Each structure stands twice: as structure tokens, then as C-alpha cells.
Amino acid sequence: PSRRLLSLRWSLIQYRNITLENTTRVSCNKVLSAFRTICGKDNVSLGEAIREQHGKDESVHRCRPPDVVVFPRCVEEVSALAKVCHDHNLPIIPFGTGTGLEGGVGAVKGGVCFSLRNMDQILDLHPEDFDVTVEPGVTRKALNAYLRDTGLWFPVDPGADASLCGMAATSASGTNAVRYGTMRENVMNLEVVLSNGTVIHTAGKGRRPRKTSAGYNLTNLFVGSEGTLGIITKTTLRLYGVPEAMVSAVCSFPSVQAAVDSTVQILQTGVPIARIEFLDDVMIDACNKFSSLSYPVTPTLFLEFHGSERSLEEQVSTAEEITQSNEGSDFQWARDAETRNRLWKARHDAWYAAQALRPGCKAYSTDVCVPLSQLPQIIVETKKDLLESRLTGPIAGHVGDGNFHCLMVVDPNDPDELHQVHLFTERLARRALAMDGTCTGEHGVGLGKRALLCEEVGPLAIQVMQGLKDSLDPRNLMNPGKILQRGEL
Amino acid sequence: MSGRVLVGVKRVIDYAVKIRVKPDNTGVVTDGVKHSMNPFCEIAVEEAVKLKEKKLVKEVVAVSCGPQQSQETIRTALAMGADRGIHVEVSGNDYETLGPLQVSKIMAALAKKEDAQIIILGKQAIDDDCNQTGQMTAALLDWPQGTFASEVTLDGDKIKVVREIDGGLETIKINTPAVLTADLRLNTPRYATLPNIMKAKKKKIANVKPADLGVNLTSKLEVLRVEDPPQRQAGMKVETVEDLVGKLKESGKV
Numbered sequence: 001p002s003r004r005l006l007s008l009r010w011s012l013i014q015y016r017n018i019t020l021e022n023t024t025r026v027s028c029n030k031v032l033s034a035f036r037t038i039c040g041k042d043n044v045s046l047g048e049a050i051r052e053q054h055g056k057d058e059s060v061h062r063c064r065p066p067d068v069v070v071f072p073r074c075v076e077e078v079s080a081l082a083k084v085c086h087d088h089n090l091p092i093i094p095f096g097t098g099t100g101l102e103g104g105v106g107a108v109k110g111g112v113c114f115s116l117r118n119m120d121q122i123l124d125l126h127p128e129d130f131d132v133t134v135e136p137g138v139t140r141k142a143l144n145a146y147l148r149d150t151g152l153w154f155p156v157d158p159g160a161d162a163s164l165c166g167m168a169a170t171s172a173s174g175t176n177a178v179r180y181g182t183m184r185e186n187v188m189n190l191e192v193v194l195s196n197g198t199v200i201h202t203a204g205k206g207r208r209p210r211k212t213s214a215g216y217n218l219t220n221l222f223v224g225s226e227g228t229l230g231i232i233t234k235t236t237l238r239l240y241g242v243p244e245a246m247v248s249a250v251c252s253f254p255s256v257q258a259a260v261d262s263t264v265q266i267l268q269t270g271v272p273i274a275r276i277e278f279l280d281d282v283m284i285d286a287c288n289k290f291s292s293l294s295y296p297v298t299p300t301l302f303l304e305f306h307g308s309e310r311s312l313e314e315q316v317s318t319a320e321e322i323t324q325s326n327e328g329s330d331f332q333w334a335r336d337a338e339t340r341n342r343l344w345k346a347r348h349d350a351w352y353a354a355q356a357l358r359p360g361c362k363a364y365s366t367d368v369c370v371p372l373s374q375l376p377q378i379i380v381e382t383k384k385d386l387l388e389s390r391l392t393g394p395i396a397g398h399v400g401d402g403n404f405h406c407l408m409v410v411d412p413n414d415p416d417e418l419h420q421v422h423l424f425t426e427r428l429a430r431r432a433l434a435m436d437g438t439c440t441g442e443h444g445v446g447l448g449k450r451a452l453l454c455e456e457v458g459p460l461a462i463q464v465m466q467g468l469k470d471s472l473d474p475r476n477l478m479n480p481g482k483i484l485q486r487g488e489l
Numbered sequence: 490m491s492g493r494v495l496v497g498v499k500r501v502i503d504y505a506v507k508i509r510v511k512p513d514n515t516g517v518v519t520d521g522v523k524h525s526m527n528p529f530c531e532i533a534v535e536e537a538v539k540l541k542e543k544k545l546v547k548e549v550v551a552v553s554c555g556p557q558q559s560q561e562t563i564r565t566a567l568a569m570g571a572d573r574g575i576h577v578e579v580s581g582n583d584y585e586t587l588g589p590l591q592v593s594k595i596m597a598a599l600a601k602k603e604d605a606q607i608i609i610l611g612k613q614a615i616d617d618d619c620n621q622t623g624q625m626t627a628a629l630l631d632w633p634q635g636t637f638a639s640e641v642t643l644d645g646d647k648i649k650v651v652r653e654i655d656g657g658l659e660t661i662k663i664n665t666p667a668v669l670t671a672d673l674r675l676n677t678p679r680y681a682t683l684p685n686i687m688k689a690k691k692k693k694i695a696n697v698k699p700a701d702l703g704v705n706l707t708s709k710l711e712v713l714r715v716e717d718p719p720q721r722q723a724g725m726k727v728e729t730v731e732d733l734v735g736k737l738k739e740s741g742k743v
Binding site: 142145146148149150151152153241242243244338341 | 503505523525526565568677680681682683684685686
């Protein structure tokens with residue numbers, strides 16, 4: 001019986017492969033008029049510039065433009081458009097802000113890009129319940145600006161001003177995940193349009209209890225599914241109170257080991273630290289040059305504490321004791337907003353500072369995450385690898401989560417160097433896997449890490465994932481070519 | 490020396506909202522649209538609260554002129570650290586025609602009534618962009634003014650103000666009592682936190698009518714028409730330089 005299933009599946013795959021290419025060419029004109037009827041002709045675009053804009057993100061993967069871009073204005077339109085795509089076997093690629101880092105929006109098999117930017121409403125804010133529901137066109141900065149008078153904020157802060165629904169799709173994280181968690185912990189409910197146009201609410205329509213044990217956790221199935229299981233059209237988010245006060249500090253260390261040991265110890269003592277960011281000596285040097293600063297060129301921690309005035313005193317004194325016992329320098333302090341921003345500017349500009357090391361080059365960020373105890377070893381081994389491979393890769397990381405990024409600065413026109421970086425990245429990912437970690441802490445699997453995902457979860461878990469995918473999207477229309485590998489790709 | 494600071498806060502359409510003109514072109518759509526405190530007023534409140542935290546002034550009073558909803562704006566100022574509020578009730582047609590001249594008359598009357606030492610306002614509101622209220626208030630009171638302030642330092646009974654002007658920065662020293670208007674780089678306003686929002690609910694907001702202050706709200710201005718800016722026209726691609734020059738000549742640009 002299993003052999004019959006396998007051969008049936010194989011012939012389905014072959015059928016899909018042939019018909020997709022043909023129908024994409026043949027039925028385009030028929031479906032175009034259907035699209036225009038649904039969302040208006042101004043919201044259907046064949047323009048080359050528009051398609052290119054929607055075929056790439058902020059990764060190094062080349063642009064793979066879709067055949068057409070549609071701009072639905074509401075979930076009813078998304079559903080109707082999806083039905084048309086389903087009837088004609090057209091791939092569907094959801095698009096938020098295009099700020100992803102793993103090539104997730106590339107239309108590898110052509111198809112229809114659903115740009116969701118017109119759905120930009122903030123709905124249903126409940127300040128007393130600490131929740132809000134937003135549409136895909138709302139970015140995290142837009143939400144926080146909207147919330148500024150309520151005393152609430154949404155703390156997950158990836159580098160880009162990304163779409164919140166897009167952040168849910170990639171299970172994004174940010175600098176303060178160590179205290180506030182990632183998207184996985186902060187998405188309470190989703191409205192999702194499936195590949196055949198069906199609209200579901202993963203936790204039930206409008207529901208927002210703080211906890212539940214009702215049925216399968218569909219919400220977290222879709223979080224991190226990178227558009228391969230459905231189009232997220234609403235997300236209900238958990239909000240937090242804006243901290244009463246914040247203190248930031250910078251501390252330099254004689255070695256990577258000392259810096260990471262301090263991180264581990266601070267967490268072990270239970271200090272609810274809000275941000276703890278690591279910059280290695282190469283990174284600090286780049287930042288000094290770029291922002292005209294004069295930090296000592298040595299492994300450095302940027303820390304931030306949130307809380308009431310009294311709790312801050314306690315947190316900071318505990319942290320300072322620990323860093324000093326690890327030969328850390330005296331803290332460089334900041335209390336008020338202006339000075340804190342100046343202090344953190346070095347960390348915020350790290351991306352640009354890295355690129356400025358080699359003008360004309362592009363930067364590519366690696367992303368692995370390991371258990372905290374393994375962090376010193378993996379960073380030390382990675383720095384050794386960088387030196388031996390003669391690659392430029394300043395390191396910045398959310399060490400509080402065991403997550404760090406090498407900002408690889410590469411000449412995009414040098415295929416040898418690109419190849420070296422690619423090999424380095426694979427070695428790094430496998431190093432992390434060997435230490436019980438993951439090949440992607442926050443950026444997602446996208447196009448480039450599908451093979452690593454197989455190594456990470458193993459073939460049996462991959463089979464289960466494939467089964468779920470086949471069940472929710474039997475025609476493989478939802479963002480094909482991402483997360484899971486198929487035989488023919 | 491009362492050590493009292495009056496801060497004006499205006500309720501305006503939130504800066505992030507896409508403005509839509511009413512179909513009858515008499516104004517913009519305000520119903521159901523998110524409103525919040527004018528960003529320059531936030532900076533003014535922050536500066537006043539900072540002065541109080543440095544113990545250079547004794548009390549910060551937030552003032553807003555408008556309908557019932559203006560009280561929300563005052564509450565935000567209280568959550569940022571103002572001590573009490575004054576809501577000057579203006580509604581209906583009076584509110585439609587309320588402008589800098591009327592508000593400055595109100596502020597001047599309140600300054601006398603409350604024995605204010607300093608008035609801090611935002612340099613302009615983001616809905617009308619008038620940039621007049623601070624200057625008119627100073628004129629009505631015959632007080633010195635430090636406008637477009639990017640730095641304020643209290644020095645005995647004088648104030649040193651660094652002003653942002655076209656040529657750069659100008660530093661002046663003025664006597665108190667005085668009117669200041671806040672420019673963008675004066676400070677970074679704090680966020681209202683939940684504990685402070687709760688405390689603000691207990692702070693007092695007094696209700697006052699313009700007539701009680703002896704102010705006549707009649708306006709000499711009439712809005713004739715409000716229009717969208719013209720729609721952007723599509724561009725055109727040409728194949729050769731000759732085509733380009735030809736098209737430029739055709740449209741009279743060359």
C-alpha cells in the first residue's frame with residue numbers, strides 16, 4: 001500500500017510539473033480579467049518594474065518576479081483571488097513588506113504575487129486585555145506609533161520595519177526576545193486564507209483569551225510557515241506595558257569567552273534583562289569607523305534594562321557585579337532617551353557599518369541559534385573559520401537567546417567569494433546543528449536552508465511536515481519551493 | 490514668582506492618518522478618524538515636565554481648547570507629567586472657526602488668571618501649519634518670545650533660548666514672564682506608561698468657558714474651499730534624445 005501511495009504521489013508531482021508551466025502561459029489572459037473583476041483593474045499589475053519589485057526581498061537571492069501582482073483590499077478579495085488561482089493551478093505568493101532575508105518571496109515557479117499592502121487597518125484594540133488585531137499592511141513601527149498614547153507597545157523588533165503578518169509568517173524575533181519572546185509567543189489568533197480560498201480563524205473568529213487548550217494549535221502551525229500553508233490576512237497580537245524606565249549600558253571585555261560567560265551568568269541570576277547584544281571586535285571596529293565613535297576594539301556587550309526605577313537599580317547592580325567579575329570594563333551608562341539612542345546607534349548601524357568596510361559589496365547575514373552553554377565555543381570556532389577562510393564577517397548577536405549573526409560582506413561579482421561564503425554558511429549551520437541548535441534562529445528557511453532543515457529535524461519529521469503541507473495545499477500552490485524540498489526542484 | 494508653566498496642547502488628526510477631503514470640499518473628514526496630541530505640543534509638554542523634574546518650575550498646567558474629546562489630549566499631557574489641566578470648552582461652529590487669534594486670546598487670559606511665568610506651545614499644529622499662536626499670545630501679553638526653540642535654559646529670572654533659524658542657530662536671552670514655542674529638536678517626548686496613565690486619571694481637569702475669560706471667539710476668516718493636491722500624472726518613456734527634446738518643446742517647458 002505504501003508503494004502505491006508513493007507512485008501515486010510521484011505521478012501527481014509529474015502532472016503538477018507539466019500543467020503548471022502550461023497553464024501559467026495559457027490561462028493568464030482568462031484569469032487576468034477575473035482578477036480585474038475582483039479587485040479592480042488598477043489593482044492588477046503586469047508592469048515589469050512592479051513584478052521585479054515583488055520578486056525579491058533583502059536577501060542575496062536573485063530576483064524571481066511573479067507573472068502578475070494583485071493588490072487585494074480586503075479578505076473577501078483575497079479569498080476570491082485565491083479561488084481563481086486554485087481553479088487554474090497558479091502559484092500564490094503572499095507579499096508583505098519584502099524585507100525578508102531568506103528569499104521567501106521569490107516566485108520560483110512564476111504565478112501570482114498577492115501584495116497585501118492595501119489591507120492596512122489596525123482593528124480591535126483592547127487596551128485592558130493587552131491585545132490588538134492588525135491587517136498585513138500594518139508594520140511594527142506603525143502599530144507602536146498608533147499605540148503610543150495607550151501606554152502599550154508591541155516589543156518584537158526585527159531590524160526592518162516589517163509587516164506584522166509577515167513577521168508572523170516567518171516567526172520573526174528581535175533584540176528583546178530574551179525578555180518579551182518572539183512571534184511564536186505573541187500571536188494569539190490568525191485569519192488565514194487557504195489555497196482554495198477558504199477563510200479560517202486559527203483560534204476561532206474574534207477570540208483572544210490569554211491562554212487556551214482548545215484543540216490543535218493551528219495558530220502556531222501557521223506562524224513560521226512562510227506563506228506555504230496559507231495567506232495570513234489578520235493577526236491578533238499580545239501587547240505589553242511600555243516600561244516605566246529604561247537604562248542602557250555598554251561594557252567591553254578582554255575576550256569573547258568573558259563576554260558570553262557574563263551573558264550566561266546574568267541570565268542565570270534571573271535578571272529580567274531586556275536586551276543583551278554582542279558585538280565582536282571586528283564589528284566594533286567597523287562601528288567606530290562608520291559612526292566616528294571610539295569604543296575599545298574588543299568584544300563588547302550592549303545591555304538594556306526595563307522596569308521601575310527601583311527594580312532598575314537592583315538589575316543594574318547585579319549585572320555590573322557579574323561583568324566586573326569577568327574582567328568587564330566599567331559600564332558606560334545612559335538613562336534618558338536621547339543618550340540611550342546615541343549609545344545604541346552603534347548597534348543599530350551595524351549593518352551599514354559592516355558594508356562600509358568594503359564599499360561596493362553587499363552584506364549577507366547568517367543566522368544560527370544554539371543553547372546558551374554552547375555559545376562561547378561556537379563563536380570562537382566561527383571566528384577561527386572566518387580567519388582561515390579569509391572572509392569578512394563581523395559578528396553581532398542576540399546572545400541572550402544564543403542567537404548570533406555574521407554579517408558577511410561579499411563582492412556580488414566575485415563567484416569564488418560567493419561560493420566561499422556559501423560554504424562557510426553551511427559549515428556554520430552544521431556547527432550549530434552539532435551543538436543541539438538550529439540552522440535558523442529568526443530569519444526562516446526560505447529558499448536557502450531547505451536541505452539544512454532536513455538535517456535539523458530529520459526525515460521522519462520532514463515527512464510529517466510534508467503530510468501537513470499536502471493536506472492543506474494539495475496542489476502545492478502556496479509559495480512553492482520554500483521550506484520543503486520536492487523531488488523535482 | 491509663581492513658578493507656574495502653562496502648556497497648550499491641541500487635539501489634531503493623528504500624523505499617520507491618510508487625510509481625505511470631504512466630498513463637498515468644505516474641509517477634511519474627521520468623523521471616526523484617529524486623533525492625538527499635536528507632535529509639537531508633545532515636545533512642549535516634555536520640556537515643561539523636564540523643567541519641573543529639574544525643580545526649576547513648580548507646576549505644569551496643560552490647556553486645551555475644543556470639544557469634549559479635548560479632555561483625552563489633556564489626560565495624555567497629565568500622563569506625561571503635567572500636574573493639572575484646564576479644558577476650555579469650544580464646540581460646534583465656534584470650534585470649526587477656532588484659530589490662532591482666538592486661542593491666543595484664551596491663552597493670554599488664562600496666563601493672567603493663573604499667574605503663569607512661562608507659556609510653552611508647539612511651534613505649529615500639523616493640521617493648519619499656522620505657526621501663529623505663540624507669537625500672537627506674546628504680543629497680546631506684551632511678553633518676550635523665544636520661538637523655534639531647540640534648547641531652553643533657565644538662568645535666574647531670564648531664559649536663554651537657542652532658536653532654529655534659516656541661517657543656523659540663534660541664541661537669545663529674554664526676560665520672564667515669556668512665551669516659548671517648541672521646535673522638533675528640543676527634546677524626545679516620553680511615552681505615557683500604564684502606571685502614569687492610571688495616576689493621570691486622578692489629576693484634576695477644570696472646565697472653563699471662553700465667555701468666563703471675557704474672550705470673543707468671532708473669526709474674521711472664512712474657509713471657501715478645501716481641495717486635494719492635483720493627482721500625479723503618469724510619466725512617458727521616449728526612445729531617443731530627439732523625442733525627449735521634441736516633447737519638452739511641445740509642452741512649452743523648453
